Amino acid sequence: MNILRLLLQRTQPPEVDLLRTYDAIVIGSGAAGGMAAHVMTSQGMQVLMLEAGKKLEIDKELKSMEWPFDHPRRGGMPPGHHPLSLNEYTIRQPPYADNVKAEKVYSYVQGWNGADYSKNIVVNEKEHPYTGTNYAWVRARCLGGKTNIWGRLALRLSDYDFKAKSRDGYGDDWPISYKDIEPYYDRVDEYLGISGVKENLPYLPDGHFQRPTRLTSAELTLRNSLQKMNRILTPYRAGVTTDGLKHNKYRSRCFGRGACNRRVGGCDIHAAFDSPTGLIYPAMDTGNLTLRTNAIAREILVDKNTGKARGVSFVDAESGRTYEAKAQVVVLAASTLESARLLLLSKSGTHPNGLGNSSNHVGHNFCEHVMGPGVTGLVKERIGKPRTLDDGRPGGFYIPRFRNLTDKHPRFIRAYGFEGSSGTQMFPGNATDTPGFGAGYKKTVRDYAGAFISMGGFGEVLARYENQVDLDPVRRDKWGIPVVRFNYRFGDNEKKMCEDMADTARDMFEQAGFEIVGVDRNVLTEGWSIHELGTARMGNDKKTSVLNQFQQSHDAKNLFVVDGSSHVSASCQNPTWTIMALAWRSCDYLVSEFRKGNL
Amino acid sequence: MDKHDRSADSTPADMTRRDVMKLGAAATLAASLGVTDSAAAEMQTGVATAASSGAKFFTPPEYALVEELSEMIVPADEHSPGAKAAKVAAHIDGRLAEAWEPADRTTWRDGLALVDQLSRDTSGKPFLESSPAERLSLLTRIAQNEQKPQKPEEHFFVELKGRVVHAYYTSEIGIKQDLEYKGNTYLAEFVGVDLR
Numbered sequence: 001m002n003i004l005r006l007l008l009q010r011t012q013p014p015e016v017d018l019l020r021t022y023d024a025i026v027i028g029s030g031a032a033g034g035m036a037a038h039v040m041t042s043q044g045m046q047v048l049m050l051e052a053g054k055k056l057e058i059d060k061e062l063k064s065m066e067w068p069f070d071h072p073r074r075g076g077m078p079p080g081h082h083p084l085s086l087n088e089y090t091i092r093q094p095p096y097a098d099n100v101k102a103e104k105v106y107s108y109v110q111g112w113n114g115a116d117y118s119k120n121i122v123v124n125e126k127e128h129p130y131t132g133t134n135y136a137w138v139r140a141r142c143l144g145g146k147t148n149i150w151g152r153l154a155l156r157l158s159d160y161d162f163k164a165k166s167r168d169g170y171g172d173d174w175p176i177s178y179k180d181i182e183p184y185y186d187r188v189d190e191y192l193g194i195s196g197v198k199e200n201l202p203y204l205p206d207g208h209f210q211r212p213t214r215l216t217s218a219e220l221t222l223r224n225s226l227q228k229m230n231r232i233l234t235p236y237r238a239g240v241t242t243d244g245l246k247h248n249k250y251r252s253r254c255f256g257r258g259a260c261n262r263r264v265g266g267c268d269i270h271a272a273f274d275s276p277t278g279l280i281y282p283a284m285d286t287g288n289l290t291l292r293t294n295a296i297a298r299e300i301l302v303d304k305n306t307g308k309a310r311g312v313s314f315v316d317a318e319s320g321r322t323y324e325a326k327a328q329v330v331v332l333a334a335s336t337l338e339s340a341r342l343l344l345l346s347k348s349g350t351h352p353n354g355l356g357n358s359s360n361h362v363g364h365n366f367c368e369h370v371m372g373p374g375v376t377g378l379v380k381e382r383i384g385k386p387r388t389l390d391d392g393r394p395g396g397f398y399i400p401r402f403r404n405l406t407d408k409h410p411r412f413i414r415a416y417g418f419e420g421s422s423g424t425q426m427f428p429g430n431a432t433d434t435p436g437f438g439a440g441y442k443k444t445v446r447d448y449a450g451a452f453i454s455m456g457g458f459g460e461v462l463a464r465y466e467n468q469v470d471l472d473p474v475r476r477d478k479w480g481i482p483v484v485r486f487n488y489r490f491g492d493n494e495k496k497m498c499e500d501m502a503d504t505a506r507d508m509f510e511q512a513g514f515e516i517v518g519v520d521r522n523v524l525t526e527g528w529s530i531h532e533l534g535t536a537r538m539g540n541d542k543k544t545s546v547l548n549q550f551q552q553s554h555d556a557k558n559l560f561v562v563d564g565s566s567h568v569s570a571s572c573q574n575p576t577w578t579i580m581a582l583a584w585r586s587c588d589y590l591v592s593e594f595r596k597g598n599l
Numbered sequence: 600m601d602k603h604d605r606s607a608d609s610t611p612a613d614m615t616r617r618d619v620m621k622l623g624a625a626a627t628l629a630a631s632l633g634v635t636d637s638a639a640a641e642m643q644t645g646v647a648t649a650a651s652s653g654a655k656f657f658t659p660p661e662y663a664l665v666e667e668l669s670e671m672i673v674p675a676d677e678h679s680p681g682a683k684a685a686k687v688a689a690h691i692d693g694r695l696a697e698a699w700e701p702a703d704r705t706t707w708r709d710g711l712a713l714v715d716q717l718s719r720d721t722s723g724k725p726f727l728e729s730s731p732a733e734r735l736s737l738l739t740r741i742a743q744n745e746q747k748p749q750k751p752e753e754h755f756f757v758e759l760k761g762r763v764v765h766a767y768y769t770s771e772i773g774i775k776q777d778l779e780y781k782g783n784t785y786l787a788e789f790v791g792v793d794l795r
Contacts, residue, residue, distance in 0.1 A: 065783060067771070067774070067783065068769035068770075068774070069769060069770050069771045069774070072693075073694065074690070074765070074766070074769040075769075076694070078697075079697045079698060079699040080699045082699075101699075101700075102699060197794065211789075212789075213789045213791070214789045214790065214791025214792060214793065215791050215792055215794070216791055216792065217792050220792050220794070223794070235794075242789075255785040255786055255787075256785075256786035256788070256789050256790070257782070257783060257784060257785060257786070258782035258783060258784075258786075259782055259783055387778070387779040387780070387781060388781075388790070389781040389782050389786075389790045390790070390791075391782055392782050392784075392786050392789060392790050393789050393790075393791070424778070424780065424781075424782075426774060426780050426782060426783065427768055427769065428768055428778060431764045431768050432761070432764065432765075435745050435746065436742065436745075437671060437672040437673075437738065437742055437760060438671060438672070438674060439674055439676050441672070441673070442673050442674065442676060442681075442777070443676070443678075445768075446678065446777060446778060449778055
């Protein structure tokens with residue numbers, strides 16, 4: 001580990017040169033920004049990356065192997081630090097930190113072992129308010145963004161998603177097909193590493209998988225039972241290198257150390273993908289990447305004659321001073337909602353509604369995944385059995401969609417999948433739920449601790465024009481920048497889908513012979529999946545879309561928006577792998593257009 | 600933060616601890632309260648632990664009461680040590696001493712006083728001086744509406760059990776001895792079954 005640390009220290013960023021015109025500026029350092037930097041710098045472009053947050057000594061934050069009892073508060077935050085709870089998101093209105101007495105208030109993201117490990121990664125809501133409808137908006141302002149704490153489920157989309165409108169008539173098709181993006185999914189798999197099992201499903205394409213994780217016996221029971229229903233359970237497809245990557249000196253292979261979920265998903269040996277070690281440090285090693293952290297993009301500057309982007313105005317997060325950096329191309333990758341915010345903030349004579357917003361679609365068609373319904377079952381054969389090690393793996397299992405494939409559901413369109421796991425964990429969840437006290441209570445907790453299996457659904461939220469974000473006319477953040485205002489709610493299709501989710505979850509567990517312990521039918525607050533998408537969607541028609549199929553602005557051809565905001569529909573598969581495959585494809589196109597002098 | 604720390608330093612806990620030290624020995628205190636021999640022995644341990652472990656919030660009698668209640672919730676058995684050995688009371692004391700919300704401390708101070716009051720109402724003695732059967736009967740009574748607590752003592756039981764259970768199962772004894780957790784270690788291969 002010391003060697004790894006030495007290597008990391010050697011990667012010191014060169015100073016940003018504000019007099020120079022860079023080939024490209026990338027705004028944001030998460031999955032999309034990291035990929036853009038990788039693709040451009042590896043082909044010789046000179047790139048400046050602006051990250052709004054700090055460069056953390058991330059391994060000191062994550063402490064992946066720390067036992068709960070070695071933490072002074074068993075993972076809890078210090079006094080005066082408060083992580084928002086589900087209840088607060090549900091019964092209160094944004095800005096959620098208003099009227100909270102605590103000194104610092106953080107978004108909800110945390111494992112069972114408390115929020116102390118994520119407090120420097122996610123934002124302090126007091127400095128970053130937002131307004132409007134209820135939304136649990138998790139923002140990670142630090143190098144690598146949310147990739148430092150992501151859930152790691154790495155799935156592909158298929159033409160069932162890209163051509164969903166052609167199948168059911170709702171919304172819009174993507175301007176690409178699976179065959180356009182497939183080679184880039186392959187490259188992402190090879191460059192970053194992914195674990196999984198090939199299943200040959202047209203609606204969940206296989207990847208170039210490394211060593212798969214293994215199922216528990218209960219999960220295998222469920223897999224075999226589902227096969228009779230013509231459904232699939234596959235080991236968690238994890239964006240984790242399980243065999244190692246010869247070309248990347250910053251990342252180790254996975255050693256199944258387990259308890260990955262007791263933190264917030266971070267991995268201090270970087271077997272799980274994160275943007276800094278997977279993409280940014282290698283990009284810096286090319287000598288073509290300049291990194292400026294604490295640089296909050298305030299506006300994308302536009303040449304008033306050509307209407308093209310000419311650079312970025314940014315605020316230093318510490319000093320509050322404003323600077324301008326110049327570039328021939330601007331690549332926006334600040335996350336779905338921050339990118340929409342920045343486009344709307346970038347008003348000019350040539351772009352009076354905000355940059356790239358001649359369609360008035362920036363901020364609209366906002367979509368994501370709906371969560372909440374799920375099931376917990378008891379595997380009776382496991383009660384009182386000798387202890388097994390079941391959480392020595394980065395994830396449990398995934399059940400891909402089965403609705404609206406060949407049949408047509410009478411009550412809703414589109415689909416949902418399930419994530420789940422079973423067996424022993426470091427903390428026995430049943431200790432909280434088991435009633436009573438005393439010797440009987442203690443023995444019950446011990447005997448039943450490894451005998452539960454549970455799963456929860458992730459469903460597609462339909463992209464609707466009226467679901468949108470814009471700028472609050474009054475409220476500003478700590479740096480005086482107008483904040484995001486939400487006007488976003490789940491609709492009827494999502495509610496009906498969630499009812500079905502709870503019913504099918506229960507049914508599948510019953511068929512597998514598990515005793516049902518609980519069925520959760522509640523829909524979690526908007527935003528809970530941390531899968532925001534769609535606020536600057538791609539399309540062939542510049543009247544109804546913001547970007548073309550290469551994530552290039554219809555209005556300013558040297559502006560690209562390569563994060564989840566470009567997605568046309570949410571599908572029900574987790575978006576990170578698609579974000580990176582699309583960014584790779586678009587940046588390949590960008591480099592070739594740049595070389596031809598077309599930008 | 601500074602302001603908060605100062606207020607924590609001046610809690611009655613410190614005063615009381617100094618008072619107890621002045622008395623010279625925990626046994627003296629127990630004897631002066633006229634407790635039975637076995638309860639005195641237990642209390643002695645409790646008070647001694649409170650004093651020596653440097654409880655920051657609980658008074659020695661409160662600390663002894665929390666130790667007893669926590670051990671009743673997660674007792675030692677033939678398989679593993681219980682909440683007392685896992686120092687559950689010390690953990691809870693530390694969290695309460697530094698709690699940002701004064702209400703967290705009030706909940707416990709009032710809750711523990713209520714337990715003693717209920718004990719006096721039924722057995723005529725504070726909880727720690729009542730018989731084991733009386734203690735069990737009282738705890739059973741306040742635990743019975745755990746799912747839907749109504750009365751103040753029922754709400755306090757939910758708070759008490761929640762903190763005790765979290766502290767115990769995040770302790771080294773809870774994780775390694777009781778649950779025999781085998782993970783948090785480097786594995787060459789993933790553990791599990793093969794497909795089909």
